[in-house]
Amino acid sequence: MSMDVNSRVTLKRIGKQLGISVTTVSRILNGHARRYRISKETEKSVVKLAAELKFVPSRLARGLRLNKTTTIGLVIPDISNPFFASIANGVTVEAHRNNYGVILCDSQDNVDMEIESLEVLFSRGIEGLLLCPVGQSCEHLKKFERSRFPIVLADRYFPQITIPYVASDNFAGARDATQYLIENGHRQIMCLQGLRNTSPNKDRVRGYEAALAAHSIPVNRDIMVGNSFNEQCGYSETRQLLENKQNFTAILAFSNLLMLGALRALSEAKLRIPDNLSMISFDDQPYMAHLSPPMTTIAQESSEIGQKAVRLLLERIQSPDKSTPEGVLLPTRLIVRESVKHLN
Amino acid sequence: MSMDVNSRVTLKRIGKQLGISVTTVSRILNGHARRYRISKETEKSVVKLAAELKFVPSRLARGLRLNKTTTIGLVIPDISNPFFASIANGVTVEAHRNNYGVILCDSQDNVDMEIESLEVLFSRGIEGLLLCPVGQSCEHLKKFERSRFPIVLADRYFPQITIPYVASDNFAGARDATQYLIENGHRQIMCLQGLRNTSPNKDRVRGYEAALAAHSIPVNRDIMVGNSFNEQCGYSETRQLLENKQNFTAILAFSNLLMLGALRALSEAKLRIPDNLSMISFDDQPYMAHLSPPMTTIAQESSEIGQKAVRLLLERIQSPDKSTPEGVLLPTRLIVRESVKHLN
DNA sequence: TTGAAAGCGCTAACAA
DNA sequence: TTGTTAGCGCTTTCAA
16 A cells, blocks of 8 residues: 555565566566566566555556546536536446546636636546536637547537537426426416526526427516526525516426525415425425425436446547547436426 | 647747756746746746646646645545535535645445545545545554554544544534424434444434433433435334334434435325424435425534545645644534424 | 666756 | 756566
8 A cells, every 4th residue: 555655565666576677567467467478477476466565556657658547537516516416426436437537626616717627637637528517608618629638518518619518408308397387287487597508508498488389378588587506596586576476377497406495485475385386396306305395306317417428538538539429418307296286 | 738649738848949958947837936046038938938838737747756746535435415515515625725636436335445445546646535434344444543644534433543533523413403302392202323333323322312311311222223324224214113103202313314214204104294293304405494394403514524624634744743633523503493393 | 588778747956 | 047867656669
């Protein structure tokens, strides 16, 4: 174990101890003994000593030499958001399965920190980059379009830029949810949005509008509000609409945090779900079934997004010239519970 | 930017382009121009070119040379658990603030994976280790006791081993919660435990028993159940007690997941909180206020645990010989909502 | 069948 | 004021 500086086990040390060259030791420990027809005894003695000394090769040195660090970088806007935590879980598990390490950066929902993170990661010699972009600007990503550097986006992508991505089928998710509300008699559906101009938000708005259109329900911009995925936005926007006495019978919340904020506003206004108002929220979480009432949700396969993204990334690392599917959309699933009332 | 292998900007390249040695370039870019009295012009030209070329030093090479990678390793049992995600958030943010990078490993609640993670992290040349141990065995950590290698545990620690740690004051948390239940007239309190033999669990049991003792309430082992922090355990143990018609008026759940499982069992049994049964849960989360009913909780400062642990770790990295406080306990806070009924 | 030497990119000791 | 040299630990020619 390399805990102690002066006791670090290196090829050199093993070689010296056995009276042979580092080269031979390296070859044996990399499984090239046969190829170089190294004598069985030498091989055995090296393997034995390496095991005794618990030799672990320095990936630093190896990375420097081979330009191969078996490390990928992961940039996440906020690891304490359960949706992203779940993506990170998929990423670390799948990376580890492929013997890759993950360096994690938290961009704190801030493009500048995102840019800085990229620099830090590159200086650490990552072989590929997995990025959940903050999402509004992509100027700093343009250079990757023509570059051979392996990169995959997750959750959010940019239509104006061709970089592979893995995301949920947000269009279908929002459309299905809206459709479900319509089938239950709702026509005035508050659309509680997250950060506008991000791909998930735009796709969800399209899905929402498509469902309305399919039932010839006119779009009412007055009840399409919000511009951030957080709880505060859900609270203030809902409260605002309530105070304005806007006319709506259901809320479609674009994130679990927006939903919680809306819930807070409703409870302050003494309104009950689903009696006074119906609701559907994006993101399924274990607690959703225990809310008051159990919440109907649009579940995303968040861990799978992370796994799939790693797989794409490793493919690109292994063969940078093979073309990668530009975008992968994972299905969403409407989980019906009790937060939607059937209007007669 | 080091995206392109053949275009990687190095000290050598800058030196060659300017007709000076790498040494000089290195000194200037490390801010040692003054110390070596390097001429203003040389300095200016180097700084200018480095900026133009967007030079970013290879931390790999630097790490190899200096034995200093400005990287710490973080091992977490399950990043998709919001409690650990929150710790990870504190860790990444605080590490970044100190210009350190974080390599993340998910041990998946498995000691063998934890051990493997350590090896991987060491091979990557981490300067220090931040470990949320799975918690039951610590054989593999013994070697750190006498070692100078910087390590800090978070959340769980081992009394039989002297390694610095940061955790919640779980004893006080459980004691306060139990006390609150007792004050509300409860004497038969189901103690829904997580993994036995882990420090958080043991400390919470002690707190629970201390509160009972303080009110001369005998301990009833029949209603002290559970052996895992997950949802399934909460469900099956609660269900079991219910079926056995055990006599209890309140539940103290040792994690948010246990609480959710208990909730599921109660709802199947058509029991309502707090009318039929009272409940308090460890871990506060944003959704807790919106459960049915709003849940009284014991909040932990999870993000602060991560931050504090990083600070301790960096201290140890900077001065390995200065003695570190062996254990730091962060306060918990009882957040009273509506899940506890006052028995007359 | 084995080794010597070079070099990945960087910094530090020693020289000049 | 600047440069030469060595070396971190590893792999890979090239040579024997």
